[in-house]
Amino acid sequence: MAMKSLSFLAVLCLLALTLSLTIASDPSPLQDFCVGVNTPADGVFVNGKFCKDPRAVSANDFFSPGLNRPGNTNNAVKSSVTTVNANNLGGLNTLGISLVRIDYEPNGQNPPHTHPRASEILVVQQGTLLVGFVSSNQDGNRLFTKTLNVGDVFVFPEGLIHFQFNIGRIPAVAFAALSSQNAGVITIANTVFGSNPPIDPNVLAGAFQLDPNVVRDLQNKF
Structure with missing residues (x-):
């Protein structure tokens, strides 16, 4: 009898653990796509957006022009970030990715910041950048830094403070992908x-x- 009770408790514990693990992770999409729209008409709410009726979806819902154009760097930090995410490209909704173009004047910077919901991978298209990130208190606040030239790639782990600084004599351009449709920035x-x-x-x-x-x-x- 005691053995049966023990087995029953073990099954309950296993079910509870499975349920907790299931609740702790983000749900995977159960459809091919969920093009985000700002109206509830004929849609369901997923990841902060209403899904467009799939029958009304077209190729344009997955297309965004304009990243060939420089951003306005006439500001205190001499840089500009142009973002492509689920707010301006509906087809990104539920896909867990986004993209930015960053323009830097000479001595311009993308000042120290964090993305609370995303890791970032950056590639330099033009110019020379000094980039880096700082590890957490637990890891001793170590600085990891590198000078990047055209074609070089650098990764910034999720949630850690990082920066980019144009150390060249000409404007610099970089593109970065983020592992969230809404990475957030602090x-x-x-x-x-x-x-x-x-x-x-x-x-x-x-x-x-x-x-x-x-x-x-x-x-x-x-």
């Missing part, structure tokens, strides 16, 4: 010093070992 300086409402300057002064007046000046800049 630009460190903007987030820390430009939050709304602002973080108490005394908190940031202690965290960065700065005078509170320096923190207030940085907050005014962002």
Whole structure:
């Protein structure tokens, strides 16, 4: 009797473990595609989008022009990121990928930032970039950095702070693929010093070992 009870408990534990593993992972698509639209008419809600009626889907739903055109780099960081994701290319919905073009003026940068939901693989099309990422506290905050030329590839692991900087004398261009249809981006300086409402300057002064007046000046800049 005790053995039967033990076997029953073992089966229950196995079922509970299987269920927990199932719930913990993202569901796989059960259709060929789910072209995202912003209206609920004749659609179902999947990954934050309503699916377009498959009978109305065309090749244009999987097509996006324009990445041949440079972005506007007339800004403080002298760079521009042009994104292709499920918000502007409906056919990407549920596919778990997206793409960006990044333009950099000389001394321009894609400043330190993270993607909370994606790893990134970047290839240089033009120019020379200094790129890198920093590992987590657990790994000692190690800096991994490399100088990239045309055709070189570099990978940034999911969630880690990374950057690119144009160290050449001409404008640089890179393309990057991300392992999410909505990778998200957290630009460190903007987030820390430009939050709304602002973080108490005394908190940031202690965290960065700065005078509170320096923190207030940085907050005014962002």
